[in-house]
Amino acid sequence: MDILYTARATARGGREGEVVSDDGVLDLLLAHPKELGGPGGDKTNPEQLFAAGYAACFHSALKRVAGHEKLDVSESTITAQVSLGIDGKAFGLAVTLVGQFPNLDAEQGKDLMEKAHQVCPYSRATRDNIEVNLEVAPHYVI
DSSP: OOOOOOOOEEEESGGGSEEEETTSSOEEEBOOOGGGTOOOTTOBOHHHHHHHHHHHHHHHHHHHHHHHTTOOOTTOEEEEEEEEEEETTEEEEEEEEEEEOTTSOHHHHHHHHHHHHHHOHHHHHHTTTSEEEEEEOOOOOO
């Protein structure tokens, strides 16, 4: 693999600490979410950070595939839902990626998500390691 970019972040204090990127752009306090007995509030957690990264990366992969297929995804969104659970005696993750495509029908959106899932680096890294489900959100007419 030819390396194009390397991100660096340092964690201090684990889930009750902080994460800081080497360039200082990322500087966040961490805490357990309320659902895991934490305080909630304005602190983030590793699952939120993973969800943000996966959603952004997957959306970029999707836009690239859509460009090759000349599909309009200009108003699309990807939401990543990252779940933390117990898998035997260890912790495990599961991800659901939800695509919303106002300018495509459901079949086009599903096909596009399947193709993006083959090229997204996060999808490739998680393949056969954690469960990743792909969903297309329904269109709502108001």
